Amino acid sequence: xxxxxxxxxxxxxxxxxxxxxxxxxxxxxxxxxxxxxxxxxxxxxxxxxxxxxxxxxxxxxxxxxxxxxxxxxxxxxxxxxxxxxxxxxxxxxxxxxxxxxxxxxxxxxxxxxxxxxxxxxxxxxxxxxxxxxxxxxxxxxxxxxxxxxxxxxxxxxxxxxxxxxxxxxxxxxxxxxxxxxxxxxxxxxxxxxxxxxxxxxxxxxxxxxxxxxxxxxxxxxxxxxxxxxxxxxxxxxxxxxxxxxxxxxxxxxxxxxxxxxxxxxxxxxxxxxxxxxxxxxxxxxxxxxxxxxxxxxxxxxxxxxxxxxxxxxxxxxxxxxxxxxxxxxxxxxxxxxxxxxxxxxxxxxxxxxxxxxxxxxxxxxxxxxxxxxxxxxxxxxxxxxxxxxxxxxxxxxxxxxxxxxxxxxxxxxxxxxxxxxxxxxxxxxxxxxxxxxxxxxx
Numbered sequence: 001x002x003x004x005x006x007x008x009x010x011x012x013x014x015x016x017x018x019x020x021x022x023x024x025x026x027x028x029x030x031x032x033x034x035x036x037x038x039x040x041x042x043x044x045x046x047x048x049x050x051x052x053x054x055x056x057x058x059x060x061x062x063x064x065x066x067x068x069x070x071x072x073x074x075x076x077x078x079x080x081x082x083x084x085x086x087x088x089x090x091x092x093x094x095x096x097x098x099x100x101x102x103x104x105x106x107x108x109x110x111x112x113x114x115x116x117x118x119x120x121x122x123x124x125x126x127x128x129x130x131x132x133x134x135x136x137x138x139x140x141x142x143x144x145x146x147x148x149x150x151x152x153x154x155x156x157x158x159x160x161x162x163x164x165x166x167x168x169x170x171x172x173x174x175x176x177x178x179x180x181x182x183x184x185x186x187x188x189x190x191x192x193x194x195x196x197x198x199x200x201x202x203x204x205x206x207x208x209x210x211x212x213x214x215x216x217x218x219x220x221x222x223x224x225x226x227x228x229x230x231x232x233x234x235x236x237x238x239x240x241x242x243x244x245x246x247x248x249x250x251x252x253x254x255x256x257x258x259x260x261x262x263x264x265x266x267x268x269x270x271x272x273x274x275x276x277x278x279x280x281x282x283x284x285x286x287x288x289x290x291x292x293x294x295x296x297x298x299x300x301x302x303x304x305x306x307x308x309x310x311x312x313x314x315x316x317x318x319x320x321x322x323x324x325x326x327x328x329x330x331x332x333x334x335x336x337x338x339x340x341x342x343x344x345x346x347x348x349x350x351x352x353x354x355x356x357x358x359x360x361x362x363x364x365x366x367x368x369x370x371x372x373x374x375x376x377x378x379x380x381x382x383x384x385x386x387x388x389x390x391x392x393x394x395x396x397x398x399x400x401x402x403x404x405x406x407x408x409x410x411x412x413x414x415x416x417x418x419x420x421x422x423x424x425x426x427x428x429x430x431x432x433x434x435x436x437x438x439x440x441x442x
Contacts, residue, residue: 172204360382
């Protein structure tokens, strides 16, 4: 029997049990933190030599220089050309959909004149305010490698960067024991990654953040990784930007009891199979239906190649929650703020507006979360651990930055200068005040 937790919102201890279920200890192991700090400092100091040494040690590669760790573009193109037809078609179709979606996210520069008046030469007589949008110059893409290889991560991280206009994409992907994944290399060729290095772990994050003699320093690092990668990204934030430090995968399904229970069970499995700390939760007002889903979980689990991981995830952090009605289900969903939320309902559109906090909402019985992971179009890099309350999916806007534009005419500098000077004196900053007053008196 799978020891998945059963909760009911009517239980006196429901809130306490839910809080316990949602609690995720994000504190890092001190030994891991110290190891990562040492690797970062070493790579910062010694550059290529340190990266090569760590790659030899951790990935078992018999390499002597960084030249041995860079994959030439011809190898990427050969991987793309060598894909079986069905895999290439699927990769291209997914890339096209992801690109089409993200092209709608591009931010635009804008400006306006406060008074709208211009002189005979077309110059503003008042104040112009605006915003200039520019892409980042260079971005680093961290892609898991070896057996845990995700070509979808290449698409989801590289395509919005390209749409944003990023000038250069540097990809790092570990290849333990020299194991290359053709789909990952093909995806890199398809989206136009500029350079690919077969390095991983904290040493790869350090190389991207600080730069080495061979690896150029980037402006931002994006992409998933293990605990060492996450710890390294935390530590280099500020030197470079990062996308987010993601927690374990999550799925929350709100169901009215009319969906095939096998579908719901498999959707729960789809996130539980990621790792033992993944979270899979069903919320439903129908107790009999919850029993049917529990039976489906038991029946389907033996057929899953990753059944041990799934079982551990369901028993560690999974739950089947009975609620009074769908309104209460939405309230609990907003409390959880899940990474992925499925509305497996007869009239799902009715309930979308009731959801305030979720990384992505999958609307209707036929919209499985797995479609979002690969080919629906929206990004699969989503906020986890309740951070959907205040953060958003990865998108084009993460690869663009906004610069404020201010131009003040001589006439307006007198009006604004008096305001600024008054506030500056109030803050005890006389140089600020005098700077504004010089223009008032001109």
